[in-house]
Amino acid sequence: MTAEVLDGPIEALTFDLQGETFALEAGLVREVLDMLPETAVPGAPPFVGAVINFRGRVIPLVDLRLAFDMTAGMTTIDSRIVVIEYDLDGEPTLIGLRADKVHEVTSITLDTTEQAPRVGMSWRADFIRLLARRNGDLIVIPDLDQIFAARGRSAATVTPITAPQG
Template identity: 50%
Template structure:
């Protein structure tokens, strides 16, 4: 690896043998994100959140769902988007509960979303690595960008995002 290329993606996208990936697409701010469908555990209406004093902005609150405490992540923080703390929740806002591994430990975490779209199939032929320049977020926070008619879908590298949070603590 060239020495100046320290910002490469660390996780690989699990494309199937046909170069396809089944994902759930959803909006966070003005970005459309995609998470592998096999990682999705629940899609919830917004629940009352409990702030966690001293927690990082990325995961600053938790919800109680069926007796389980689930941390809520605001990916706006990771992707450098403005946060609107006083913004009214709309009927489209949801919490997408995923399961991911951080340092070999399974973790359920809720991702705050502005709108959940659909489960769809993405094609590797339309994907590319994030560019070195021209993004407002850290390059390693996005595994791939997938071109769609009229838009680009970001496949975030959630383990890298959450690991960087743990390392910063």
């Protein structure tokens, strides 16, 4: 979802992480779930430190707060898991994303967006695809490619073990 791609409005699911509003393209979202039991993954980076059972499939549970150097918050009555289908290494992959609160699907138009400033941000600018304004509030559209590459892409995929040739 780059500025060049936004030639028309996009539908985006908005959600909160520690009081900040974020948005993901609604087409990525498969389901919004209440919190589920988690299984910690020993040795995995905290960013993807657990998995959940989603409809009989084990999927990684990602905490975007950690990608943005926020503290991992406590689960509340409003906490949700946003299940997305995202292309990782050429394969559609189901991933759960923690959200402190999920809002609604809204339209974001090009005229309300801008690139993240390179200075003055408390977060890595390359983790932000775009910023959007709505009713005086700022909505952060994260760059999932950059986040997964930098913070644990390999932990979110399974690499098959092959027998040595020879």
